[in-house]
Amino acid sequence: MASIKHIFHSRTTNDGDFFYAIKKILGFKPKDISIYNEAFTHRSLHETNKKGVPQNYERLEFLGDAMLGSVIAAHLFNKVPTGDEGYLTKMRSKIVSREHLNELGRDLNLIKFLKSSVSSEQFGGNIHGNIFEALVGAIYLDRGYKYCEKFIYKRVIKPYVDIERLEGKIISYKSLFIEWCQKNKQKFNFNVYEDTGKDEVKHFAVKLKLNNETIAKARATSKKKAEERAAKRAYYKFQEKIEKELN
Amino acid sequence: MASIKHIFHSRTTNDGDFFYAIKKILGFKPKDISIYNEAFTHRSLHETNKKGVPQNYERLEFLGDAMLGSVIAAHLFNKVPTGDEGYLTKMRSKIVSREHLNELGRDLNLIKFLKSSVSSEQFGGNIHGNIFEALVGAIYLDRGYKYCEKFIYKRVIKPYVDIERLEGKIISYKSLFIEWCQKNKQKFNFNVYEDTGKDEVKHFAVKLKLNNETIAKARATSKKKAEERAAKRAYYKFQEKIEKELN
DSSP states (O other): OHHHHHHHHHHSSTTSHHHHHHHHHHTSOOSOHHHHHHHTBOGGGOOBOTTSOBOSTHHHHHHHHHHHHHHHHHHHHHHOTTOOHHHHHHHHHHHTOHHHHHHHHHHTTGGGGOBOSSOGGGSOTHHHHHHHHHHHHHHHHHHOHHHHHHHHIIIIIHHHOOHHHHTTSOOOHHHHHHHHHHHTTOOEEEEEEEOOTTOSSOOEEEEEEETTEEEEEEEESSHHHHHHHHHHHHHHHTHHHHHHHHO | OHHHHHHHHHHSSTTSHHHHHHHHHHTSOOSOHHHHHHHTBOGGGOOBOTTSOBOSTHHHHHHHHHHHHHHHHHHHHHHOTTOOHHHHHHHHHHHTOHHHHHHHHHHTTGGGGOBOSSOGGGSOTTHHHHHHHHHHHHHHHHHOHHHHHHHHIIIIIHHHOOHHHHTTSOOOHHHHHHHHHHHTTOOEEEEEEEOOTTOSSOOEEEEEEETTEEEEEEEESSHHHHHHHHHHHHHHHSHHHHHHHHO
8 A cells, every 4th residue: 555655646746757757758847747647547446536536547538539539630631631521531540540549658658657456467458549548638638729739749640640651652661761771872770689578478679770870769569560660760760851862 | 603703702801791690600700711611612512722622611521520529528528527438428429419410500500601503402401510510610720729619618518518408317498497487487488380481391480488578489390399499598598597496
């Protein structure tokens, strides 16, 4: 009990590790850190507020889902003026798909903040996306729509939303990256090694080097996935150059 | 052709009838009236902008749907702190149901602004909800999220969103209204008459009088519906009194 109390205390003050970790993820200061505490509280703890209302991430998940829906809708509307209603609906579903939200949550390693009385191995893969949505909901509640939009741009749209990719025009970032390297006579190397750590499932890590300098890292449950993920990150790092030089 | 051109012209200036009619519905000034023109343009006209992109309400409908979803989600989240994710999801679906959005669009008589080469009898009932959504999308595009929220509060949440009703606790506004009148020894009268006008389906109108003064009017395809609608309007007009005096 002492340890849970300790965690709880440090999660509701504006100077604890939790505050700084959240600030880093958001890119701005949380105002009311207790909202983020709720976003990372699993129902298994049966926490309630003074009025007896359950405090866990599920309500915030509902809110975050709605905010993601509207921010992504507005982005697509402006970004693709030629796309009709059916196209916009389809693109949005891809961006806010369970699979994609799980990837976002996993990449930010949000699960490490989760307070739960159930061990993390017992959660299904959707836990990552669920707490990502709850985090978005918490941002809306704490800082309003503008900040929520800012966060979604930084963490969803900028790094992940690539219309060409979504339309199926880019099949593999790895081959695109290799094509670019070869065209520019640059040396590249995908350095893959096993890196399971404390995970229950085997994991692989990749260091992607360009002319002997590490430009991207990634980790995933298969070699192929880890390489593709690292290539994607490298692609976004050099996006302007790559697009210019490959077209 | 001359008449369409005339309508189009008066719809893209800030001093025409269209501008003032929209301003009245919104409760604030439109900035770019041409966006609202698009919200009331049916695809049958095949209008395009200078770049050849189709100009009709369908893309705005997609945008408006997303904005309604997030504004209603945030409202329910704050309004019902004890409601869990399932409850919030269910309540939101009721508020943004096709049927409800059609009622909202119909009550504002939005269809009178619709430019179309198809006659209005050929549209299904969903046209009302569709252009209501498009109007919400236009407001977002023209004035941003805050104004969009303001409009949804004024036109959806304030007059229509009644948690008790949505939860099924109020079955009939008519019986509630009658109960209140009898308790307060007030005379009431539902004055129903046929009022089909140019509609293809028979319509009824109701004037609801309280002590010989008309306090609400409504129109619907059956006597019962029209009475219930008028009673609902009367209920919202005297909501505070009724709630206080009936509890």
